[in-house]
Each structure stands twice: as C-alpha cells, then as structure tokens.
Amino acid sequence: xxxxxxxxxxxxxxxxxxxxxxxxxxxxxxxxxxxxxxxxxxxxxxxxxxxxxxxxxxxxxxxxxxxxxxxxxxxxxxxxxxxxxxxxxxxxxxxxxxxxxxxxxxxxxxxxxxxxxxxxxxxxxxxxxxxxxxxxxxxxxxxxxxxxxxxxxxxxxxxxxxxxxxxxxxxxxxxxxxxxxxxxxxxxxxxxxxxxxxxxxxxxxxxxxxxxxxxxxxxxxxxxxxxxxxxxxxxxxxxxxxxxxxxxxxxxx
Numbered sequence: 292x293x294x295x296x297x298x299x300x301x302x303x304x305x306x307x308x309x310x311x312x313x314x315x316x317x318x319x320x321x322x323x324x325x326x327x328x329x330x331x332x333x334x335x336x337x338x339x340x341x342x343x344x345x346x347x348x349x350x351x352x353x354x355x356x357x358x359x360x361x362x363x364x365x366x367x368x369x370x371x372x373x374x375x376x377x378x379x380x381x382x383x384x385x386x387x388x389x390x391x392x393x394x395x396x397x398x399x400x401x402x403x404x405x406x407x408x409x410x411x412x413x414x415x416x417x418x419x420x421x422x423x424x425x426x427x428x429x430x431x432x433x434x435x436x437x438x439x440x441x442x443x444x445x446x447x448x449x450x451x452x453x454x455x456x457x458x459x460x461x462x463x464x465x466x467x468x469x470x471x472x473x474x475x476x477x478x479x480x481x482x483x484x485x486x487x488x489x490x491x492x493x494x495x496x497x498x499x500x501x502x503x504x505x506x507x508x509x510x511x512x513x514x515x516x517x518x519x520x521x522x523x524x525x526x527x528x529x530x531x532x533x534x535x536x537x538x539x540x541x542x543x544x
Contacts, residue, residue, distance in 0.1 A: 368437030
C-alpha cells in the first residue's frame, strides 16, 4: 500500500521528529510512504482568523499535491479537520460566489482520502498492536479537533494500551480544552494560559512521565508552560511512542 505523508507546517518547522516517526511506523507496518514536495500549509491559520478567500489557493495546492493517492496520512487532527470539514465549505462558498465549481470539486475529491494517523492505523490497516515498546508511564490528552470534529474516540487509547511496557494513566478532565486553539492563544493569552495551567495540574496529578497527544500544536502550548515551570513531565507525540521498539527505542533528546 502506498500513501502520501501530509507532514503539516507545524511538524515540518518545529517537530520534524514526529513526521520521521510517522514514516518509520508506517513503513514498519508494510506501507510505502511518499512525501509530495508541493505540499504546504493547509490554510487553517487563515481560515481561523476569517481570511477564507486567502485559503482558496492553498486548497487548490493541497489537492494538487496529493492527487492520485488513495490515502493521505497526517499526525495532526486539526489539519485533518481543516481538510475534511472546512475545505468543502470553502469550495461550496466559492461556487456560490460565481468562481466556478473547480475548487469545490478539488475539495470534495481530497477530503475523504485524508486520515489522521490513529484513524488510518485502526480503520484502514486494522491494527491496534503496532509492535511498539515504550517502558514509561503515560497520560493522554485528546485535542479538541480530534475529540469533537473527527470523533477519534478511544482509537488513540487502544493503540497506547497495546504498547509493550507502557503504563497508561487516566487524565482527569481529558475532554477539556488545553487553551491553545491556534489564534485563540494569541488573542486571549491570559485565558489560554489559565486553561493550560488547569490541564497541566490534572496531568501532573497522574504522576506520569510523559504527556502524550496526537496534535503537536497542543503539546507545544502545554510544553512551553512545563518548561517555564521547570517540570519534568515530557510532552510527546503519539507517533513517536508508536514508532519506538525494543530494537530502536525512543530516546529523549
């Protein structure tokens, strides 16, 4: 099976280890992974701040970059939500405003082929035990996009429970937002910071060594607060846990 990796701009710029881990994991499971170089930002920052028309060239570019692939996989629930939930809206709006149906066709052609990593593993590959090894205590924070827009449910938890050596500890208030919310953290910094403190109080209360998530934007937000406070709790993307094996274990940088 050949898929395209949608790395996302956040991972490309700040967390390349997550994209590398995604490729290692998928290849270990027998998947051939391509990286279409034309891919760029999906347009989520523009869309979230009200610049819908500015997203249109990015919808076209993204659809063109991933044309011809049966599956597009990304370790980012928020970017999947942007493509699956908002691209069709952007295309439909362009059509109603008289700019033709090309954008709508491109959006509708791409949206159903894009999968968040845990969806792809459980729903397409049909696996939960990916052969991972991670001898650490972990608590899992579900991002709002994964939880509410994509409906990931317990997919990430099922994958984590199957990891050899991993002890999963329940996160109180797991369904509460961490406070990042993209531009929300910029426009409402004080509220955002308070929400992060609440989330981290719950995470630290578990006594876990690792705070796991499936969106590096959330982990970046929470990780910054942890570093400023000097806490030992380590934020880490789920892909890096699942890519870790006994022969090639994860090592803290």
